[in-house]
Amino acid sequence: MTPTVIRSEEWDRNKRLRELGLVLPTFPEPRWGLIEAVSAAVAGRADATDNDARFIGGINAWNYPTRRLREIYRGHNGWEKFEENGVEGVINPKLKLKVLAASTDEGTCDPAISPRNRTPKGPATEKVIDLNAQYGFFPPPPAASKDDYQTWELCTYDNGDDVLAELSCPVLFASGHFLKFSERIFLIDPGEWKKIGITRPDEGEAFEPTVRRK
Numbered sequence: 001m002t003p004t005v006i007r008s009e010e011w012d013r014n015k016r017l018r019e020l021g022l023v024l025p026t027f028p029e030p031r032w033g034l035i036e037a038v039s040a041a042v043a044g045r046a047d048a049t050d051n052d053a054r055f056i057g058g059i060n061a062w063n064y065p066t067r068r069l070r071e072i073y074r075g076h077n078g079w080e081k082f083e084e085n086g087v088e089g090v091i092n093p094k095l096k097l098k099v100l101a102a103s104t105d106e107g108t109c110d111p112a113i114s115p116r117n118r119t120p121k122g123p124a125t126e127k128v129i130d131l132n133a134q135y136g137f138f139p140p141p142p143a144a145s146k147d148d149y150q151t152w153e154l155c156t157y158d159n160g161d162d163v164l165a166e167l168s169c170p171v172l173f174a175s176g177h178f179l180k181f182s183e184r185i186f187l188i189d190p191g192e193w194k195k196i197g198i199t200r201p202d203e204g205e206a207f208e209p210t211v212r213r214k
Contacts, residue, residue: 040068065101108157108164163193
């Protein structure tokens with residue numbers, strides 16, 4: 001199988017995010033729209049307490065970033081809301097792309113190993129990844145069928161002290177988990193989370209990233 005392409009340098013990351021239609025004029029840096037969704041994932045997990053149902057932290061860490069992705073990208077550059085067979089996120093019919101949110105493990109932003117999703121996924125995700133494997137680095141052409149899309153996962157790792165994130169395209173899946181990616185775009189590197197301050201130009205407010213202690 002073709003080796004995974006890792007985009008960790010700023011210029012390379014920015015160029016690729018532009019190609020994927022994920023750059024918005026309201027954010028001064030290409031990755032910041034996705035970082036907003038990562039922030040929502042961290043806040044969602046932190047919002048769970050000992051009195052909540054057992055899995056609510058994991059549910060929040062999926063639901064909150066899914067909602068934020070839609071709030072940020074829906075209506076811009078052709079992005080729309082997407083939901084099908086329990087798989088939800090945003091979709092771009094013109095570019096034939098989908099972006100979904102996932103909580104992943106310590107393999108996130110580690111060039112030596114691939115991230116794995118914390119919660120096993122089902123047949124619908126397997127079908128999506130099979131399509132990714134067919135198209136490699138390139139999304140399907142516009143003439144492809146309505147079901148042929150390249151799907152990217154916004155991977156967030158939150159261990160309570162640090163947060164890592166990458167946008168990656170899975171191409172191998174087994175036993176409910178991602179095993180290999182054709183491409184990985186590193187968004188938040190180790191130790192960078194606490195230094196990140198996001199200014200929302202539309203509101204003019206400073207945003208302080210959540211740090212959730214263990």
